Amino acid sequence: MSTERRRARRQPTKLWRAPVLRTERITPRMARITVGGPQIDDFVGSGTDENVMLYLYEPGADLPEPLTLESARVAMSRVRPYMRTYTISRHDPAANEIDFDFVLHGDHGPASKWASNAAIGDEVIFVGPSPAYQPDLTAAWHLLIGDETALPAIGSITRALPGATIRAFVEVEDVAEQQDLDVTWVHRNGVPAGSSEPLVKALAAADFPDGKPAVWAAGERQVMQAVREVLVEKGIERASVRPATYWRLGHAGS
Numbered sequence: 001m002s003t004e005r006r007r008a009r010r011q012p013t014k015l016w017r018a019p020v021l022r023t024e025r026i027t028p029r030m031a032r033i034t035v036g037g038p039q040i041d042d043f044v045g046s047g048t049d050e051n052v053m054l055y056l057y058e059p060g061a062d063l064p065e066p067l068t069l070e071s072a073r074v075a076m077s078r079v080r081p082y083m084r085t086y087t088i089s090r091h092d093p094a095a096n097e098i099d100f101d102f103v104l105h106g107d108h109g110p111a112s113k114w115a116s117n118a119a120i121g122d123e124v125i126f127v128g129p130s131p132a133y134q135p136d137l138t139a140a141w142h143l144l145i146g147d148e149t150a151l152p153a154i155g156s157i158t159r160a161l162p163g164a165t166i167r168a169f170v171e172v173e174d175v176a177e178q179q180d181l182d183v184t185w186v187h188r189n190g191v192p193a194g195s196s197e198p199l200v201k202a203l204a205a206a207d208f209p210d211g212k213p214a215v216w217a218a219g220e221r222q223v224m225q226a227v228r229e230v231l232v233e234k235g236i237e238r239a240s241v242r243p244a245t246y247w248r249l250g251h252a253g254s
């Protein structure tokens with residue numbers, strides 16, 4: 001294990017405040033927000049899948065100063081942010097930059113709405129990092145499944161597995177939402193996000209390599225339950241399929 005990864009495990013969870021440096025629409029429904037500067041100088045990434053909790057305060061909220069994890073918690077009953085989980089899509093310690101990739105699913109979600117309006121200089125407040133998936137490097141092959149919210153994690157996991165046999169299935173709206181990743185793209189083509197149909201059909205029809213895979217899956221809760229069932233039907237051990245709920249249709253919060 002690299003020294004950097006060992007240090008990452010020891011990094012205590014902390015509240016970070018950093019400005020937006022850049023924004024980019026990487027696809028019509030995905031905004032990349034780059035934050036950074038000296039404020040994240042001592043941020044240590046693990047080099048694999050990890051996430052943070054965004055604290056989205058109302059504009060002009062009367063925040064305690066200094067704003068730390070502890071003072072934010074103490075002030076929660078008076079000033080409570082929307083809390084939403086986002087994956088670190090890229091961390092560049094040399095440039096002091098972190099990219100977050102936001103699915104723009106509409107203005108009814110505070111995080112999606114914030115991301116679609118984010119501008120250079122806006123302050124981003126987040127707590128973390130929380131290391132997430134550590135792939136089993138001894139697995140015969142790796143099966144990665146998700147919708148567009150899982151793309152940043154799938155990118156990180158893939159980068160952490162050079163030379164491994166990987167099969168990834170990612171559901172997105174249409175061809176315009178595809179990114180430069182070696183995955184099987186599954187298009188919803190108008191079927192609403194959160195319906196199990198497109199991903200389940202694609203997995204049911206897929207040919208898998210021989211051997212026992214390490215499985216990682218994340219997306220809408222009920223879709224992930226259906227994904228689990230179809231994988232079990234295809235002969236993958238139920239105990240090895242533990243999908244993560246990244247969002248729930250009709251429910252706010254991650």
Ligand SMILES: Cc1cc2nc3c(=O)[nH]c(=O)nc-3n(C[C@H](O)[C@H](O)[C@H](O)COP(=O)(O)OP(=O)(O)OC[C@H]3O[C@@H](n4cnc5c(N)ncnc54)[C@H](O)[C@@H]3O)c2cc1C
Pocket residue numbers: 051084085086087088101102103104105108109110111112113148149150152153193245246247248249250251252253254
């Ligand atoms: C560990 C983890 C990592 C995550 N990483 C990312 C990431 O890198 N990028 C990312 O975009 N998301 C990511 N998510 C998912 C994200 O946290 C949720 O989608 C979150 O609910 C978005 O918050 P919101 O304020 O925009 O909407 P909310 O206020 O939570 O929800 C409002 C409404 O929008 C619906 N909704 C929420 N998300 C979606 C969606 N993706 N598509 C369609 N409808 C939706 C809800 O069902 C609800 O009806 C991650 C979640 C987890 C747990």
